[in-house]
Amino acid sequence: MRWRSSVAVWLVVGLSANCFAQSELATRQDQARQQQAELRRQIEALQKNIENSTRSQQDATQALRQSERAISTVDRELETLQQRQAAVQANMRELATERKQQEAERERHQQALASQLGAQYKAGSSPWAALLSGDDPNIINRDLYYLSYVARHQTEQVIALRRTLDRLTALRQQAEKNERELKTLEHETQAKRAELAEQKQQHAQVLAKVEAELKAQQQQSGRLQQNDKRLGDLIGGLEVEIARQAELARQAAERRKLEAAKKAEQERLAKIERQREQAQLAAAQALARAEREKQLLERARASQAPVPVAPPRRAPEPDDTATPAEHAASPGQVAGMRPPSTYRPPSRHEQLGQHDLRGSGSLTVEETNLAAPAQAQVAQARVVETVPEPTKRTTKLEPDGGFTGLKRGLIRPAAGQIQGRFGKERPDGGVWRGVVLRAPAGDPVKAVGAGRVVFADWLSGFGNLLIIDHGKGFLTVYAYNQSLLKQVGDVVDPGELVARVGSTGGQVEPGLYFEIRQQGNVVNPELWLAR
Template structure:
């Protein structure tokens, strides 16, 4: 660990610096895209289009849908946090039950021993026995006080965990309310949109039949992509280099964290095994001590009964011997009874002494059992702490692995997953009946709100409403390849966001003048459209 800690600290610092640089470059990228949008808007400010009436509503629906998606993500995270706290509460309750059991055992030992401060002082003249009893009482008193203190601490700890769970529950409830409100707002806006759409539906159909308008839409998309290519080529390379450095730092950290996790896993396993063995040993010793105490007390009671019986026999024999008028034979018989009673008394005294020794040994066993129980508790605490550290190490490793894989630009490759599964309403290179031009991408029929997924890992370089394409999102996959997704109901990602293959980036719809819900999908190399079907899985 003396070597691991500095390396880990250095890796984190470097990773944070690289992350800050990436965030800065994302902001610069967004600025460039905003400039591009402004340029296009200025060029078209004097061109009145029926689709402009839909722009505000379609953009608002996209924003609300994105907000709802993020709230739902936060709600899911809150549910997972609450589940973890509930598990922590369960563990604390188990610890509390163990403390109660320990205190119960101590009180039981005190009860079965029959020892109290007054009985110890008034039990007789045996100074050593009085000393042993008082020492035992002192030990029990300290152990009991310690157990009560530990019990109080566990109760306080459990109350804190319960409060934490209540706070998490309140947070989850609030998120659920916020999500429901966002959903209601979205549904309201969608109804308003449908009302507005019906009013201008005829105008939209007329527009779809005007080849000039549709060609202008294609030209507009090409202008956007050309602007992206010319304005952010250097930005893209800087981001790529920053990502390479980040990946290297993340991989170094992942290796360090993986080694630390393996070490903590071994420690946790060893501590758990030791705690289990210690607990079993303590339980066995407690049971032995309990049985020994009960047996010693039973022997003590039996010896006391024999002692009382022997005393009665001695008194009876003495009375018989002291009576006058006995014959010689009767006197001898009385003398023999007296001697037998005295011998029995002597044996009983020896038995009492042995019983006292057994009881002292039983008390010592009880003390040893309590010591072992304390050791077992310490071992269990160590095992729990080791398990907690292991859980943290696993989480660190997961995050480190996520840091390696997140944002990684694996690039577009043949056999990529489809952005959306559905029948094709238009194919690349085929003549478009509405414009007489050819399709530069593919048109995939879809249901309203269906998830649209990135076909490969990359970075979002455009996310906005565009006339003719509605809510449009463009992902840069490196090596001059872009994927384009149009007509979306809503956009789930913003400019600068890193995405992975298969990650939801939008929801399918019919914005931008599209009559039926569908996804318009293109792949471009530079500003040149290529056949998407050559890149998508068969």
Template structure:
């Protein structure tokens, strides 16, 4: 019995162990199935998220394309509006000049009418004498001669006054015609300005709508960071390309300068040889003149004088060739970079909204300075240079880049319109753009950078203290 109990107990423990094992296997299988289910759900969510991100990126690309087109349209409309305003101002000045001329001509006509009236009154007071009657009248010859002279004088004076009045009336008619034409042009310019203004407003409304959609699509911090890094890389790549192009151009200019220097050295050597030859010739002629003076031969002296004149003319031609060679030296067109004495003027006047080096995101800092200014304010070049980029760029809107030489460049971003094109030279203080809020900004202002060898540097060392 005791053995049966032992066997029964062992059997019971085996059953318990088997049950426990079965329960463990069932629990493990259940967890594996749950894990697989969870993994599948996560993979589905990841795929769905990737799909959403892909769609968001496509929509963002479309919005960027639309933003670029709208802001380019705004730039063109603002440039036309600015040009129309200048033409309108010129025509208004012309109209004012015509009005002054008209007043002067009217005063002149009034004076001429008064003069003619006085002459007629004088003739009436003198009596209405018939010319033939004066000739046939039996009077003293001297008195008759005086009367005839006075009669001729009055007639000539009246004729001259009538002719002068007629000329004045002709000028007044021409003045009125010119005034009407100028007023017609002014009306046409005003209509054109209104059309440009309406087009500008329509483009601005469209751009504002696209800008709001764009800002909503980049609310996520990760998307903002990606966009900023992408824009920075695109800008650096473009600047690096421009720097390489500029270095290649400077290399060609150095080669041209070396070639011209060699040519100038050769011309100088030829000039010295020619001068030596002319000096020897002058010495020989002087010796011949001395001999001719001793021999008192007038003919020989005249021949030597002619030779001296010829030598002088040759010297003058050599001097002219040297002057022409110096004036024909081409200008290399190079620029001397930027001075660090803090004397450069700011491109626009306004408050500093964002300073260089301030945090932009958790990982990025601002590479330049954002200066607040009203839309349409003129942006002026800080130093002389050449425009190497003038177009829309993602993240910077309507962007203009000026190369100042020696590796220095200045950048002007978020403009409403660009007033200069690639390849044009600009002077210090010359207007190059109009302030705007392109590139998806929510307020108007100028984004300004100074770069050396493609890297952004603090502009405060170059710009004057505010």
């Protein structure tokens, strides 16, 4: 009983630790969502202040704002639908593979159980037949002992078969659910594709109307300076908000640390209390067993002398001419199971052990096996493991200690040749503060490093703009995008798809404008990107 108590204690401790880890993860994700919502509110207020201060709403480019924002939103929703479709399809393939395995397992269990029942039926062996045979009591006792093994093995086969059938039912239900979801996703995807095509057509019409004004504005160096100032003001405000968010994250981490220490201390005290209770229970059970054993020994001494045990009947020599049914006549010879060569009656310790397990009465091993509640065992088999469902988008968490900044040798944000180079004169005046990578519209734009999106919206002069904070004062800027696939607060990994190449913000040719900022200052991206 001591080892059972120890197992129970460690099981409780393990479950408690797992629940604590799940609770801490859920708390951190909830805090991340709250910070994400707060960051979005702050960024929206910052953008409105910038637009109002520069009066950019009077620019011709503002006619493109609504159209290009709509394209970005629809494209992001379409990307989410496609990711969900891929997850559902992958899950359906996994379910189909497991379903084939479970079908084979069911067939195996059914054949094994049928073989056992058929052999037992041909042998005519059953507990009632043994009890009514009129044989020597020791022979009957031996036959019942054999039949207990048979019954227990059959019960195990029934339990395994029930589990397999329940698993197949759960797999079929999940597959049907996936099929319904997949049909819904296909309809939604088709609708989004049509909406995206319509938005692009409207954008072309708007662009044609303001094309002359856009060209005139692009030739004005004052406009370029306004755009640069607008982006600089935005990044300055973002840096202030990033610092505030970092302080809030630090305070939240401190609170989590204190709460974790408090919970750990509570768990330690609870563990000590459980161990004390388990020790008291084990001592009480040991004392009760000793008392019952003493009573049984006294009862045995007072009873009459036991009847001498007759030797077991010698089994007849095997006959080569016997039929398979005759070979299966032995009650213990079922489905390839071979009974013990000699019968050993249960010892007094085994009888006492069974008495302790069953509660009261002096039952033998044979009686305990035959009286086992098979229906309760089969009912336990109905506990089915959770069928895996398609993975859903979860909130990524910022790593402990924050992001570690950028290092040289970064992956390129987009494929394409560099046309606008850092520090070079621009055709329309001014100098390039980043680089322009010429690439076809719709090409993927990837994050150059791990970080968190701190801006994802339309900005005059830059179109659909994405800014990622990489920690340690590093920011990367991705502009002119056709669509933004991430939102403010999203945590991204290196090489993760974050946008698509476009020509928004009044650009004539599709491409990606890319900047790297360190402590608010622009640096040459070509020195940081891999060759």
